[in-house]
Amino acid sequence: MGKDLGCEITEVLFQGRRTQLLKGLPATSTVEENSAAGVSVYNFNVTLSPLASEDVAILPTIVNSNPFTEAFDIKSKGGLEFSVITTGNPVLDYETMPKSFDLQIYVEDTIRRTDLNILTIQVTDQNEHPVFRGNMAIQTVTIYVLEGTPPERIYQVDAADPENAKLKYSLLPATVPFSIRESGDIFSTKKFDYEKDPHCYFLNITVTDPDGLNSTKTVNINIININDECPYFTTKQRIYRIPEEQGLGTIVANSTAKDPDDEDSPSRLFYSIQSSDRRFSINPGTGVLQVAGRIDRDALPLRLHPNISLTVRVEDSSGCDSEMEITVIIDDVNDNPPECNPSAFRKEANENTSPGTLLVDLRNYCKDIDVDPSNNQFRFTGLSGFGSNYFALESTVSGRLVMTETIDFENPANPGVEIYTLTVRVQDIAHPNYSNIIYIYIRIKPVNEFSPVFHNLSYVFSVSEITKVGSSIGRVHATDKDWPPNVITYSIVAGAGTRDYTNIFWISPTKGDVRILARLDYETTQKHVFTVQASDQEKPTTASVTVNVLEVNDEEPVCSPNFFSLQIPVNLAVGTNINGFRIECQDRDSDPRSFRYFINEGNENNHFIFSPSAGSNTSRLILASRFDYESGLDTNWIYSLRVHITDDNLVSARDRTTRLVKTGTVTLSIRVIPNPTTATTTTPGFTVVTKKENLYSPSAWYVPFVITLGSLLLLGLLGYLVLLLLTWLCTHCPPRINAPEKKKPKKEVLVTMTKLNTVFDGEARDPVTGRIYEFNTRSGARRWKKSNEPLQPTLAVQVMPSAAENSGQEMDRAEAPSKKEPSEKRKDLTAATKPAAKPSAGQSETPGQAGLRLQKSKEASEDGGLSSPAP
CATH class of the missing domain: 2.60.40.60 (Cadherins)
Known part of the structure; x- marks a missing residue:
């Protein structure tokens, strides 16, 4: 019934002459509404030509319907016989569907001959049973009615007839206390009692049309109980x-x-x-x-x-x-075991505790919380543990733990255990005999029965007097017979001190090691005796310690004086005792005959010796050879002699292989005075020239140079720091304007002008004006060059105090420039080239300042107006 197949069939019909394959078509047939699936509507046959095979290529097919429907199909009945049947989907309904359908049936044989014819099917009306609508159409309706409800309408039955005929309602069984009316309303006819009447009713509702066709549905009615009585x-x-x-x-x-x-x-x-x-x-x-x-x-x-x-x-x-x-x-039941609080006991006893001593009464700490007396009785059993043979329970009822034997740690037969762990079982007497375990830890405390014992009653140590402080000089040792051995503490209880030191010896508290805390001195004390004590915290024991100090040459000679300065003339005679100088030496542990004198440093050309050089505690300084500066053999004018004085320890050195030698030191400074020179003095008021012989040798030319250079650098640094300080003060300390106050009288300043000869040794051209100016390469002074003009000295300005301030200083300061050193002259020259500062606004100009400013103006005009030409 596809659209493409219909188009193809139409094309075949118009191409040539139509072939009659479908026998019995076209035709008209009828079918009843609501027919079930598979109902035969119309039968037809297919006729084949002799050229065709005994089968068809395409079976008869409904290719189209008007109006469109899927309520019909073609079924083969065998061979070339076919039947149009109903499909049942959709159901043919006369009241709602079209009354007639045109079906186009198509067939094709094996030689591609086709045929298309129309079967018209008319739907006929049929008297149908009434139908229920609403809930009754799909299920059994259950209605609930409260007991005690008066008669009333309880439900509305909804039914209809397909032919719209008037319907009649009836109710069975007739004995139920319900009725139905013509409108389909169901009414109760009594007041229900749940305790007396049935709790449920089943009603058969029948609806009948005028032709006698009917339909029946069941309605369940449940009576709901009303709770009107208490349980x-x-x-x-x-x-x-x-x-x-x-x-x-x-x-x-x-x-x-x-x-x-x-x-x-x-x-x-x-x-x-x-x-x-x-x-x-x-x-x-x-x-x-x-x-x-x-x-x-x-x-x-x-x-x-x-x-x-x-x-x-x-x-x-x-x-x-x-x-x-x-x-x-x-x-009550016996559900609790006896309990002890605490469940573990820790007790102590001394090692010499006598047998029978009570350690702990367990019953004072145990109880059973069961209420019934028959359930709360208990006993103590099962004392066990390592060493339990030293302990016992007096009885199972009392629970008293006592000592049975004395424990002695010093006894070799004793196991030497300090803590014994015992267990005791506390158990119910009643069934089921609940029990608990009690742990008892008994610590046996050692008793200090013995005092410490030193190995020796006295100790003697020999120590050299030069032994270092902190060194060990010996050890004392003590033992204790107690078991376990007590910790022994050592201490010094007497002696061990001198007049200068409270404690000169120290002993290690745990090891007994004796050490020295201060230097030993045989010359002061040859033997030290002190008492040491060994204590086990309770019982002390003492022993004597003797320390013999062994003599050693540890003292160096001490000479007086140990430093001295001497001056001798350059032409002093050989063999002379220089300035009568002599040294005297003492040594606490050496004989004076053991002294020897050596000049260890500074004795250039061996000009000096000591006499005697050995065997005496007194010796003199002797000139051994003359000085020779003229030939250049001697160049040093100051001699720093380091003298060593040694002892040979002839007294104390009993063993020559181990004797020591100590050395004392004396420092002597000897200045050689050269022959004096003459000096010539000029007339007073003129320069005085003093001629002196250069005392420095040619090899020491750098000495005056270094001194002069250092002085100049120091002066320059000081001047630079002063300049920085003045600059900072001027910048950070502006003048304050205070209220007018009484001014102090100012001092008069006398300005004197001094002509200094300035040599202009250079020339340059001014890049602005093009004029030639002369300048001094050292001071920087400048002037315009004039033809045939003699050299003019530059003005130097010096500010002097007035005569009223110090009349006696004017002449000295006026004469100062002629006596100044070159560095001071350079300072004056630099100050002269600086322009004079003008007075600031609001300040009065002193006479000295006015004169200075006028003089500067005059000099500038003489120089041709050059103020600051660029070089």
């Missing part, structure tokens, strides 16, 4: 007894009740406990009372009052209820 308990028992510590969920009681409205149906009743006791719960549907929490008879309040009262309520769905009081008695 009541049927259980007679009110007292229950259970043991304590029952498991959760254990059933205690079964409370049953009845509700007249529910006909003994327990599902409509609800049970609850009204008290706040959480140890019990009740099943809300069955009324079974169960254990919901721990019930401990031995704890308060059950320990005093073992009865538990509960109020059980039963309630129906309407809220009508009844209550019942029940009592649960809790019985």
